[in-house]
Amino acid sequence: MDDIVNRDVNPARPDRGPGDTYGEILARDAVPAPVFFKELPDTDIGTESTPVSRYFDPDFFQKEVDYMWPKVWHWACREEEIPEVGDHVIYEFVGKSFIIVRSAPDEIKALYNSCLHRGRMLAECDGSSATFRCPFHGMEWNADGTLHANPFDWDMPQWRDRALNLPEARVALWGGFVFMNMDHDGPSLEQVLAPIPEHFERYDFENRYKAAHVTKKMRANWKATSEAFIEAHHIIGTHRQSLPMSADINTQYDHPSDYVSRQFTAHGVQSPHIDETLSEQEIFNAFMGGGVDPEANPEMRVPVGMTARAFAAQMLRDMLSAETGHDYSHAGDNELTDSLPYNVFPHINFWAGMFSNLVYRFRPDGMDPESSIMDIVLLKPVPKDGPRPKPAAVRHLDYDEPVTDAAEELGMLLARVFDQDVSNLRYVQDGMRASASRVVDFTSYMEGRIRRTHQMIGDMIARGEASDG
């Protein structure tokens, strides 16, 4: 592991990393990947620099608050969290607060969490109630947002003949997630998510359950935090232990639409950064997080003639079948071993795959440009026989609490990897403030998704300012 090298690029593909493409790795797999993993035609995203002020300037932050956040789709909660009428979850971002409530057996609403009288928040936490009664002066609304009682109706002549329903944001559902958007006129959720619903059909998100949900506060702008999770260049610097099992610079990046991008990194294959050729057993050991002793555990020995990747995929396929009772014989090796995140502009990641699916969401922490909240959700398949497990309660981690404090929820291996990412963030934020160039420079291919997100944010702000005149 000391002999980390920078290999020459493949002359046939000078704009890509050295070694095999992700497609070439897939072509050798024992159980092939579905066709939608195929590389898409290149998208020219440019190479312009990005001002660091976008990460801390209060004026830029305010522009995002005014022109971006109110116009994007958010996943607010899972349907399984609000199964009964009156069940509700509070969802908040940049000073906005919504009550996501099951208002009827087949209806979910996102009500503005603000009393029509003098603005007090109506609900302070998740819960279940037939009505929302304002603790300040006692006005009360039904779960569907219609007025239930106004104790001082006689004293509000200006409200007579006026509908007093709580205002609502737009709601749409996909894959067991409840989405909301403050903008009633923009693109539909269907338009924004495409092609995710089609590609994720085989992962059946509706029949997954929330096995873990951790929120972690970070001392970095929401974009800096999100950007730490959407490229594989940081593996050599931040997750060096993964190089023996992660084809980091062979990662494939695609832009299926303006709103959706994706990133496929093969695991169970060594990084081109490592000069020596590792044995399949060494690669498998690294895949398992180290500590594998095939002498003591012969079932952990990679059979002669088999790759670590195929062995790991088959092991996970068998484990998942035993755990859930479902048949995974059709699951591609990559759907069991690889990291396969799809990003939805500007702040959501859904991981494809058969195994536990990670879902992320990034938001500013309140109105602070220099802090953020990352939600980490783990979805698992509902067992074929037996009841649907209850969704996990949210575990909140403050700024100085490591993700390993939630190792019980996420598993120690994953929690440690998150902590490696988190360890950079406050220094990324401070370093950007200290920059002499006043810009950051994303790479052309592997960080193109970050650049595209910045372009989209810039476009939304420009459109918003133009319409303000």
Ligand code: FES
């Ligand atoms: S602020 Fe809610 S009843 Fe007065």
Ligand SMILES: [Fe+2]
């Ligand atoms: Fe990372």
